Every structure is written in C-alpha cells, then in structure tokens.
Amino acid sequence: MDELYRENILEHYKRPRNFGRPDEFDLEYEDVNPFCGDEQHVFIRLDEEGRVAQVSFEGKGCAISTAATSMLTEELEGKSREELLRLPKEFVLDLLGIDISATRTKCALLGLKVVKSAALGDAADWETEGLPGDPAEAERI
Amino acid sequence: MEPAATQSAAPSSAAYPIDKVRASFPALERQVNGNPLAYLDSGASSQRVLASIQAVDRYERRHHSNVHRGAHTMSAEATAAYEGARATVADHIGASDRRELIFVRNATEAINLVARSWGAANIGAGDRIVLTEMEHHSNIVPWQLLAEAVGAEIDWAPITDEGLLDTDGLARLLERGPKLVCVAHVSNVLGTLNPLSEISGMAHQAGALVLADGAQAAPKLPVDVGELGVDFYALTGHKAYGPTGIGALWARLDLLREMPPFLGGGSMIRRVSRDGTTFADAPARFEAGTPAIAQAIGLAAAFRWLDGLGMEAALAHEREIADYALERVGEVPGLRVFGPPGGPERTGPVSFELEGVHAHDVAEILDRHGVAVRAGHHCAQPLMDRLGVAATTRASFGVYTTREEIDRLVDGLLDVRRVFGL
Numbered sequence: 336m337d338e339l340y341r342e343n344i345l346e347h348y349k350r351p352r353n354f355g356r357p358d359e360f361d362l363e364y365e366d367v368n369p370f371c372g373d374e375q376h377v378f379i380r381l382d383e384e385g386r387v388a389q390v391s392f393e394g395k396g397c398a399i400s401t402a403a404t405s406m407l408t409e410e411l412e413g414k415s416r417e418e419l420l421r422l423p424k425e426f427v428l429d430l431l432g433i434d435i436s437a438t439r440t441k442c443a444l445l446g447l448k449v450v451k452s453a454a455l456g457d458a459a460d461w462e463t464e465g466l467p468g469d470p471a472e473a474e475r476i
Numbered sequence: 477m478e479p480a481a482t483q484s485a486a487p488s489s490a491a492y493p494i495d496k497v498r499a500s501f502p503a504l505e506r507q508v509n510g511n512p513l514a515y516l517d518s519g520a521s522s523q524r525v526l527a528s529i530q531a532v533d534r535y536e537r538r539h540h541s542n543v544h545r546g547a548h549t550m551s552a553e554a555t556a557a558y559e560g561a562r563a564t565v566a567d568h569i570g571a572s573d574r575r576e577l578i579f580v581r582n583a584t585e586a587i588n589l590v591a592r593s594w595g596a597a598n599i600g601a602g603d604r605i606v607l608t609e610m611e612h613h614s615n616i617v618p619w620q621l622l623a624e625a626v627g628a629e630i631d632w633a634p635i636t637d638e639g640l641l642d643t644d645g646l647a648r649l650l651e652r653g654p655k656l657v658c659v660a661h662v663s664n665v666l667g668t669l670n671p672l673s674e675i676s677g678m679a680h681q682a683g684a685l686v687l688a689d690g691a692q693a694a695p696k697l698p699v700d701v702g703e704l705g706v707d708f709y710a711l712t713g714h715k716a717y718g719p720t721g722i723g724a725l726w727a728r729l730d731l732l733r734e735m736p737p738f739l740g741g742g743s744m745i746r747r748v749s750r751d752g753t754t755f756a757d758a759p760a761r762f763e764a765g766t767p768a769i770a771q772a773i774g775l776a777a778a779f780r781w782l783d784g785l786g787m788e789a790a791l792a793h794e795r796e797i798a799d800y801a802l803e804r805v806g807e808v809p810g811l812r813v814f815g816p817p818g819g820p821e822r823t824g825p826v827s828f829e830l831e832g833v834h835a836h837d838v839a840e841i842l843d844r845h846g847v848a849v850r851a852g853h854h855c856a857q858p859l860m861d862r863l864g865v866a867a868t869t870r871a872s873f874g875v876y877t878t879r880e881e882i883d884r885l886v887d888g889l890l891d892v893r894r895v896f897g898l
Contacts (some may be wrong), residue, residue, distance in 0.1 A: 339840065341586050348831075371836060372853040372866050395866040397834035442836065 342399060346404035352409055360391075362416075364453035366442050373400050377391040377449040379411075380471055388410045389418070392446065399431070399439050404446025406430040411450070419454040422447060495606040497785065498876045500526050501717075511846025514881035518715065518826045519664055519692060519872025522851050524778075525717040528734040531777035532719060532770045542766055544743060558769050558824035561776035562759070564586035565724050568779040569690075570700030571711060576732065578725045578759045579772050585689040586710035588657075589762060590687055593709075593735045595656070595729075601627035604654035606684070608641055608670075609862045610663040613855040615689045615710075619658060633657075633888035635862065639666040639815040639822075643674065650682035651748070655818050657686050661693035661709075665854045665870065666815030666824040667798060669697075676705030687732075690714055691723075695874070696794045696823055698787035701726050714769065717874070721772035724763075724834035739764040782875070790875050799825040799874045801882045805871075808889045810898060814863055825872035827854070832891065833896050835867040841895055842869075845888040847881070 343394055360378035366375045375394035384466045392407040394401075411419065428435065435443055442443040451459035497580055498504050503523045506513050515523055535557060541550035543558045566577040580586045595618075599605065605619050610630055623630050631654065634645040641659070650657075657679040662669050668832055676686045682836045687708040690699060695716035699711050708731075712723035727735075737755050737811075741764035746754040755761045782790060799818035805811055808832035816822045830838055835851035842849055850870045860866060 340837070367812035369854070372772060372857060372860065373834075373836075374866065395834075399836070401834075439836075439840070 339439075341433065342403040344398055344431065344433070348398040351392075351401050353389070353404035354358075354393060354405070355391060356393055357389065357391050360389075360455040362456070364449050365394075366445070366449045366452055366458065366460075368396075368400070368441055371397070372442060373397060373442065373445060375400070375404055375445055375449045377404075377446065377453050379450070379453050385415060390450065392449070397442055399435070399442040400445045402444070403427050403431055403443045404449075404455045407446050407450065411470040416454040420451050421460070422451070423453065489740055492789060493785075494793075494878060498878075500781070501876050502526055504876055507843050508846040508848070509757055510629075514845075514847040515869040516873065516877065516885060517848045517850050518695075518874035518877070519870065521714045521720070522695060522717050522874050523876070525781050527781040528718050528774045528778040533793075535770050535773050540770070543769055544760075546846075547769070552767055554647055557773050558767065561772040564776035565772075566726070566777055567885070568783060569711070569726055570702050571726050572702060573786045574728055576726055576729050578694070578727070578762045579767050580697055580723050580762075581721055581768070582714070582723040582727055583689060583710040583712040584618075584723075585687065585709075585867075586712075587614055587687065587722055588618045589738045590708050590710075591736045593762070594731060595619075595622045596626070597734075597736055599623075599628050600628055603628045603631070604631055604649075606631045606633050606646070606649050606654045606657040606679075608646075608659050609635045610639070610641070610666055610668060610856065610859050611658065611660055612664050612689060612691070613857070614691070615658050615687075616858065617659060618832075622726070622873050628655075632858070635666075635859075639663070639668050641668065641670050641675070645752055646675065646864060648676060649758070650678060650684065653682065654679075654684045656666075657684050658689070659686065660689045660691075661688075661699075661704075662697070662823055663815070663856075663859075664692050664825065664872075665827050665856050665868065666814050667824050667826065668816055669693075669820075672704040672706055680705070695782070695790075696787075697791050707731060714780065715774035716775070716778055717782065718775035719768075719771040721768045722775045725760075729758065731790055732762070735762075737764070738762050741765045743767075766884045785812075785835075785875060793875060793877075794823045794873055797824065797877045797879070797882065798826060800879055801826045801871060801873070801885070803891065804882050804886045805889065808886060809893070811889065814865075814868060820879040825870045826868040827868040828869055829865055830892060832898055835869040837896070838869045838889070842885065843890040843891045843892065845884060847885050847888045849885070 361381045365376040374397040376394040376413050377392045380389040499790040501523045526713045539553045543555040566574040605607045631649045634642040679686045685707040687707045690711040694711040709726040714720040744764040745760050811831045827839045841849035852867050
C-alpha cells in the first residue's frame with residue numbers, strides 16, 4: 336500500500352501540476368471513468384507548428400488518476416497531435432512507476448484517454464488493459 | 477493505530493445469535509491481505525449463506541432437468557423445486573398469490589420488465605413519471621428509455637438536505653397527474669427507509685401506480701407488499717444472501733393479467749402458429765426461455781434461512797449496527813456522513829466522504845486492512861449531483877456484521893488519514 340501511495344504520487348495528488356482551466360487553449364476534451372465517475376477536463380495549447388505548448392487539466396479524481404494526469408501534463412510539450420495519439424499506456428504507467436492492479440489501471444489511464452480524445456477531437460478508446468474481473472487477476476488471489 | 481476495544485465492549489442485543497449467524501457464512505472465515513475479512517459491502521452483494529449454497533448443490537447434483545417440460549421424474553422434481561421456490565419468495569414478501577411472483581435475473585430486469593410491458597402499454601406522449609432524487613440507476617434508466625421512446629416526461633421528487641424524501645415536494649408533483657411513482661424502499665446510498673404506505677396512499681389518491689425498488693430492503697426488513705400498498709415490487713437474490721442471476725418482480729395479479737409479454741420465446745406461450753401466438757397467463761407469460769432454476773432454488777433457500785432468523789431480528793440487528801457505525805465514523809476527523817441520523821427513518825448503509833481523500837483511495841487502504849467497502853457513485857449519479865460529490869465511500873451491513881468490524885473500519889479510516897498525512 337505504501338508503494339501505491341508513495342510520496343511523489345501523494346505530492347502530485349495534493350498539488351497537481353498544470354491544474355485549472357487556462358484562458359486560452361486550442362484543444363479540449365472532458366470525459367469520465369464510467370466505473371467510478373471520476374471526471375477530467377484537459378486543455379491543450381498548441382504552438383505555431385501545431386505542437387503541444389501547454390497541457391492543463393481540471394476535474395475530480397482519486398490519487399492515482401489525479402497524479403497520473405498531473406505527471407502526464409509535464410511530459411507532453413513539443414509532441415504533435417499524432418504523437419499524442421500514439422502514446423502507449425506504458426508511458427503513463429512508467430511515469431507512475433508502481434505496480435497497479437487491473438481495476439486501478441483505468442484510474443491511471445483516464446488522463447491519457449482524455450489527452451488523446453482532445454488530440455482526436457472525439458472520444459478515444461481506452462488503452463487495452465485488463466478489465467476489472469479479469470480471470471488473470473482472480474488467479475492472483 | 478489504537479484499536480478501540482473499549483468501544484466494542486457493549487454486548488450486541490442479547491437475543492441475537494451473532495455467532496450462529498456468522499457460522500452460516502463460509503466466506504466470513506477467510507483472510508484478506510493478512511487480516512480477517514470485515515465484509516462491509518453487503519449492499520453491493522451479500523455473502524452467500526451455506527443453506528443456499530447447499531440447496532443449489534443438491535439440486536445440481538441430483539435433480540437438475542428442465543422445468544414445465546417432460547413427464548419424467550427429474551423434470552417433475554425440478555418443476556416442483558422451482559415452483560416451490562416461487563411460493564417461498566412470494567410468502568417472504570407477503571404476496572397473497574404465488575402467480576404474482578415472476579422470476580427475473582435481478583431487480584434491474586424486474587424494473588425493465590415493468591417499463592417495457594406495463595409502461596409501453598400505459599404511458600404515452602405527455603404522460604408523467606415521478607422518480608426520486610435518491611434512486612439507483614436501475615430505477616432511472618429504464619424510465620428514461622421509456623420516456624424517450626414514447627415522449628413521456630420525468631419529474632424528480634426532491635429529498636431534504638438530511639436525505640429524507642420531501643413528501644410535500646412529492647405531493648406537488650402528484651398534482652400534475654403522473655401515471656407512476658418509482659421509489660426505492662431503502663436508499664442504497666443514504667440508508668433512508670422511505671414511507672412506502674404513505675407514498676402509495678398519496679400516489680393512488682392522485683391516480684398513479686407505485687413501483688418500489690426493494691433491492692436493498694428485501695434482505696433487511698419484513699416486507700409485506702399488501703401492507704405497503706405498492707403495485708410493483710422488485711428485488712434481487714444476490715443482496716439477500718442468495719445467488720447472482722436471480723431476482724423477482726411482484727405485481728398485482730389484475731395488472732399482470734392486462735400486461736403484454738416482455739420477452740418472447742419458449743414457456744411464455746399458449747399456442748404458436750404460423751399466423752401468430754397466444755400467450756400463457758402470468759407468471760409464465762413473463763418468463764420466456766428456460767429460467768435460472770438452480771438460482772431460484774438458491775434464493776428461496778436464502779429466504780427460508782432469513783425467515784428462520786426472523787426479519788424483525790434482522791432489522792433490529794441492522795439498525796443497531798447502522799446506529800453504532802454512524803456514531804463511530806462520526807468520530808473520525810474530517811469525515812462527513814450522508815443520509816439521515818440514526819433512528820427509525822434509516823437503516824444502513826453508511827456513506828461518507830473523508831476530506832482530502834478520494835473514496836477510491838479510502839477503499840483501497842481499507843482493503844489492506846481486510847475491510848471491504850464500496851467506493852464510487854453507487855449507481856446513483858443524480859443523487860451524487862444532489863449531494864455535490866463525485867463519489868462516496870459506503871459501508872453496508874448484513875445479518876453477520878459485528879461492532880468489532882465497525883471498530884476496524886474506524887481504525888482503518890484513521891490509517892487512511894495517516895497515509896495521506898492528514
């Protein structure tokens with residue numbers, strides 16, 4: 336447990352980076368995790384070349400989803416929209432740097448989904464991940 | 477972390493056989509994350525009572541066959557067991573006639589059955605349906621689908637800030653002449669026990685029928701559909717110590733006689749020809765296809781076991797635990813409880829918010845202590861909106877819940893505060 340709630344995650348949860356709605360942005364998307372109701376709204380400002388200049392977000396979420404998105408916003412500068420859409424789930428999971436259960440993976444990936452949706456201008460798919468109740472998960476018990 | 481042992485010293489109600497009850501639930505013996513399980517999530521799904529597990533096992537091993545089919549012995553045994561289960565469930569909720577009891581998959585399917593059958597035949601463009609702000613999605617979405625399909629309107633009966641149904645607000649909505657009032661018997665978030673007989677009286681006087689969602693209530697209250705005065709009552713097995721995949725709809729026989737079929741197929745017909753089909757009478761008309769036979773038998777066994785314990789005793793225990801939990805969690809700094817204070821207007825569950833910590837994180841840390849609670853919107857997002865929260869943590873109780881488990885919940889909550897540096 337202390338691994339999951341280690342200091343840098345709690346730090347990002349309590350003081351999320353790039354949090355709040357900016358005055359100017361070029362792309363935005365809002366979505367929810369349908370399993371728990373967590374909401375995130377992502378805003379992206381692009382530079383003249385159409386690359387990410389600034390990502391910010393707001394919303395209500397747990398420590399994992401908030402920290403994951405907070406960390407993600409710090410890593411996207413300079414990426415094109417296509418590069419955003421190609422980000423794998425590992426990009427976020429590596430930022431978190433912790434083992435995470437299948438049920439909490441959805442929390443961790445909410446921000447990535449919303450970032451991709453903003454880049455796409457439409458609802459992006461969840462990254463493929465173990466679904467809650469995955470038999471592989473059950474076998475660990 | 478200091479266990480609050482002194483707080484638990486007060487004995488449970490002397491007559492309540494808590495040790496015997498707990499011995500009837502095999503899952504309670506297990507350990508979770510190195511701690512004895514404290515299962516405080518019975519409102520989502522209760523643990524399975526041994527009598528029900530054994531009834532399903534006996535049926536599966538020796539008596540399984542299709543029902544209402546063959547002339548052979550095993551089919552006759554299966555049919556007798558299935559119809560016997562119908563009678564048991566009907567008796568448990570005070571139905572005067574077992575034909576009023578329809579087996580379905582769960583409370584959700586029961587409500588969808590009413591919406592698709594009675595609703596489609598009786599609710600049209602411009603008609604109104606009243607829901608309350610504390611409904612579960614199962615008693616919201618089927619009505620939204622119907623309203624959209626036929627052009628009907630939905631009105632939301634308000635709740636007070638305390639979490640009780642605002643009956644004056646309901647009365648004002650009844651003046652608009654709705655066709656139906658849909659209300660939870662017990663709220664799955666607030667624990668509010670709604671005054672169904674009063675609501676039924678008001679609704680009937682205004683010419684509306686009443687559908688009660690008994691998913692939470694059926695396992696913890698004595699239910700008598702006649703006394704409650706409702707027209708439809710939905711319940712589910714897996715919150716009543718029975719299996720998943722089985723629930724029941726009770727409806728007044730005169731309504732069922734007029735209601736068109738829900739699903740079409742085998743078992744629900746009288747005669748099928750190339751030109752058309754005539755339908756069986758209730759309950760068969762609403763039970764198309766081979767039903768969940770073993771699960772119906774398992775549900776009946778669970779209700780028989782509950783009846784042996786006594787629903788008055790179950791309710792008294794539920795209230796004692798809910799009142800104790802309200803008192804104890806109230807001691808945790810930064811914790812806000814939703815729903816009415818302890819007393820006759822509520823049972824469990826106890827839902828709360830811990831300032832500075834999301835409900836998911838609360839539940840995750842409690843799980844490490846072996847304490848199972850639910851975190852999230854509890855399939856009641858309009859209620860979450862009304863309360864101004866995205867999610868809550870919910871501790872819900874069963875006949876097997878002890879004060880010691882509530883103490884462990886509180887100790888776990890203090891640890892959540894420690895982990896989050898609060």
